[in-house]
Amino acid sequence: MTRKMRGATLLALGATVAMLASGCAGSGDDGGSGEDSGPQTLTIWHNSTTGPGKEYWEEAAASFTAENPDVKFEIQSIQNEDMDGKLQTAVNSGDLPDIFMARGGQKLADIVATGQVKDLTDVISEEAKGSMGAALSAFEVDGKNYAVPTAVLPGGIFYSKDLFEQAGITGEPTTMAELEDAVAKLKAADIQPIALGAKDAWPAAHWFYFFALRNCSEDTIAGLAGSTEFTDECWTKAGQDLENFAGTEPFNKGFLTTPAQEGAGSSAGLIANHKAAMELMGGWNVGQIASLTPDGQPLADLGWFPFPAVDGGQGDPTAMMGGVDGFSCSKDSPAACEDFLNFIATKAEQEKYAEAYQTIPANQDAQGAVADPALEPIMAAYNEAAYVSTWMDTVLGQNVGNALNTAVVDMLAGKGDADSIVATMNSAAARG
Amino acid sequence: MSDSQVIAPEGPSVAGGGSTPPPAGRPAGGVSRHGTDWRKRAEIALLSGPAIIVFLTFVIVPVLMAGYYGFFRWKGFGPPTEFAGFDNYVAILTDPTFQDAVRHNFIIVILSLVLQGPVAILFALLMNQKIRGRSVIRMLIFVPYVISEVIVGTGWALMMSDTGALNTLLAKLGLENLQQSWLADPKIAMGTLMLILTWKYVGFAVILMLAGLQSIPEELYEAASIDGASFWQQQFRITLPLLGPTIRIWAFLSIIGALQLFDLVNIIWGQYVAATAGTSTMATYMFLNGHMAGNYGFGSAVAVVLFLISLTVALIYQRFVLRRDTDGALTGDSGRKGKKK
Numbered sequence: 001m002t003r004k005m006r007g008a009t010l011l012a013l014g015a016t017v018a019m020l021a022s023g024c025a026g027s028g029d030d031g032g033s034g035e036d037s038g039p040q041t042l043t044i045w046h047n048s049t050t051g052p053g054k055e056y057w058e059e060a061a062a063s064f065t066a067e068n069p070d071v072k073f074e075i076q077s078i079q080n081e082d083m084d085g086k087l088q089t090a091v092n093s094g095d096l097p098d099i100f101m102a103r104g105g106q107k108l109a110d111i112v113a114t115g116q117v118k119d120l121t122d123v124i125s126e127e128a129k130g131s132m133g134a135a136l137s138a139f140e141v142d143g144k145n146y147a148v149p150t151a152v153l154p155g156g157i158f159y160s161k162d163l164f165e166q167a168g169i170t171g172e173p174t175t176m177a178e179l180e181d182a183v184a185k186l187k188a189a190d191i192q193p194i195a196l197g198a199k200d201a202w203p204a205a206h207w208f209y210f211f212a213l214r215n216c217s218e219d220t221i222a223g224l225a226g227s228t229e230f231t232d233e234c235w236t237k238a239g240q241d242l243e244n245f246a247g248t249e250p251f252n253k254g255f256l257t258t259p260a261q262e263g264a265g266s267s268a269g270l271i272a273n274h275k276a277a278m279e280l281m282g283g284w285n286v287g288q289i290a291s292l293t294p295d296g297q298p299l300a301d302l303g304w305f306p307f308p309a310v311d312g313g314q315g316d317p318t319a320m321m322g323g324v325d326g327f328s329c330s331k332d333s334p335a336a337c338e339d340f341l342n343f344i345a346t347k348a349e350q351e352k353y354a355e356a357y358q359t360i361p362a363n364q365d366a367q368g369a370v371a372d373p374a375l376e377p378i379m380a381a382y383n384e385a386a387y388v389s390t391w392m393d394t395v396l397g398q399n400v401g402n403a404l405n406t407a408v409v410d411m412l413a414g415k416g417d418a419d420s421i422v423a424t425m426n427s428a429a430a431r432g
Numbered sequence: 433m434s435d436s437q438v439i440a441p442e443g444p445s446v447a448g449g450g451s452t453p454p455p456a457g458r459p460a461g462g463v464s465r466h467g468t469d470w471r472k473r474a475e476i477a478l479l480s481g482p483a484i485i486v487f488l489t490f491v492i493v494p495v496l497m498a499g500y501y502g503f504f505r506w507k508g509f510g511p512p513t514e515f516a517g518f519d520n521y522v523a524i525l526t527d528p529t530f531q532d533a534v535r536h537n538f539i540i541v542i543l544s545l546v547l548q549g550p551v552a553i554l555f556a557l558l559m560n561q562k563i564r565g566r567s568v569i570r571m572l573i574f575v576p577y578v579i580s581e582v583i584v585g586t587g588w589a590l591m592m593s594d595t596g597a598l599n600t601l602l603a604k605l606g607l608e609n610l611q612q613s614w615l616a617d618p619k620i621a622m623g624t625l626m627l628i629l630t631w632k633y634v635g636f637a638v639i640l641m642l643a644g645l646q647s648i649p650e651e652l653y654e655a656a657s658i659d660g661a662s663f664w665q666q667q668f669r670i671t672l673p674l675l676g677p678t679i680r681i682w683a684f685l686s687i688i689g690a691l692q693l694f695d696l697v698n699i700i701w702g703q704y705v706a707a708t709a710g711t712s713t714m715a716t717y718m719f720l721n722g723h724m725a726g727n728y729g730f731g732s733a734v735a736v737v738l739f740l741i742s743l744t745v746a747l748i749y750q751r752f753v754l755r756r757d758t759d760g761a762l763t764g765d766s767g768r769k770g771k772k773k
Contacts, residue, residue: 085723088508091510110507114510198705199701199702199704199705200702200704201704201705253613254593254594254615256613256615256708257594259702265590398724398726399727402720402725406708406720409704409708410708413708415618415708
């Protein structure tokens, strides 16, 4: 008990100190927030903790301040995994930052439902509307726009060209049969075919998402948001396809306890160190792999191909699934907030963003700035895709999404089958 | 022995109340009814007030709030509005994943007692002897307990992973057929967890036992050896019975700790795969299905269930096991206490 008490005391003390500190800061900036004229300070919460990403926000804020001397910024870099929790606390205390990161899907819809997010439909600039298209629609809730996208992160299979060559694989697999053939050849060459970070659950679930994307019709995928029953046969078919594929044992040894991104033993680390040949991942993986190579440089032989076509699937073989990063304004933020979002959506700013984050910018005019060769095929496939869906777990929201993810892991570990995945989704929908 | 020492300070204060009959505890308060003692009361209020306020705000109120939220379907945003009655509780108790988690918890409770208890007593006996390097051994055994759970978890997870140090070592020794998926194989994972838990917490048990051992009078052993008792006879006839109170208190702490186990599992298996690997606990279930899934109403209900299960176990233990230790101290039977000492 004394330990708990001491923790609580420290907390209270910390809170007092924090209040004192923020009180001092408040008196320094002439207390202008909330007014549209006069000096004001906007707070930003973003999720980049690395050098170039953090610098991007500082530079963008500085150049916006140069044009609008009245607007100053207070930028907070928040670890990605902490972001959702911090946002939730902020929503409950009515203390949202002016500008914060949004992830789309049900996660955004949950926050929008509290009425604390600004409706941006009429204030988004024509440039952003014209150049962002599909990415913008990822942040629509009930036909209104609640965020400006900054990057698109479509998923696909990353692979090492050197290891493919070693195993004698000549072309990039375009069908499941070819992928299974590649797996067999890699195994014969004593190379682990596919790295899978199942410890984090979602990387394993990506395999199910893509089988579903190929098996289900566009309408079924598009109607996913808010659905609580999963009756279409294509879900079961997707589970069976994954079960069959997993039966060829394509994944790295110990995939169940392999994390996705942390350290050389993670699935991204296995690719970065040529310990495994392929990984199904989102567009951020280029930067992730680069940070885990022995010299910290981008992996020279990193290639990418879209998820292969599936026999008898109702989905378009060019369809893609991925994430979209964006930023929202809180309800009570000053007009400078949307001005700033429009500012970072401009071509010039988006080009800088793409370079800093090593990613594909949401503004299609800024795609010329993408220099990394591994990103080029992703961008090409994205531009040609018949339609783009957001990650299934994002669309479904944390509740059903997480249940789906863990159910997929269970199946890969030999507990349960395709039917139990669908059953778990249904029971989770009933719980939340 | 150690617990009667902990409780001892209460003895004098009761005696200070100036009452001799056995049910002395209550009337002792009557003394302060004399008006002159208002300063003492003010002093007590002033000194304990802040602590009580903090305790109420950060412990009691959240507990009550969890009980309240448990009756709602609530996403954590804004005030809860969708009253769900006992739906959450029905969902929890009928969820096979939760039943698994409870089973894992009780396996951990029992194995912790069975594994750590004897090991701790043996180590304590060893270190109670005057041997060389005693303080070094004592430190080495206690170090794991002091290291943060996160570091322990990360370290063991790296060592026990499929491509980790242990499997590599086995390969280097030519023992490839002993290689296992120590963490991922559901048949082995619980064993691995118990190994790590034992390594981590046995130091705490050893320190408790050592303290207990040192309060056993040397004369008893001398008398026993004069009577011709062997070393092991002495341990079984003198040490174990006199160590009883210490063992019972340690077991109580161990049981509560095992029921609430969260951090090591969450670090080693992550947030998602503990149930798959067969090491999930009630607390990891709560974190995954309450916090990670954003179902804060449901999560609160899990917290209430976890609290009730822990409370039940604790009360049963108090009633049937600890009672013999607290008897003397709490009922004021000072004669018995004196005899024990």
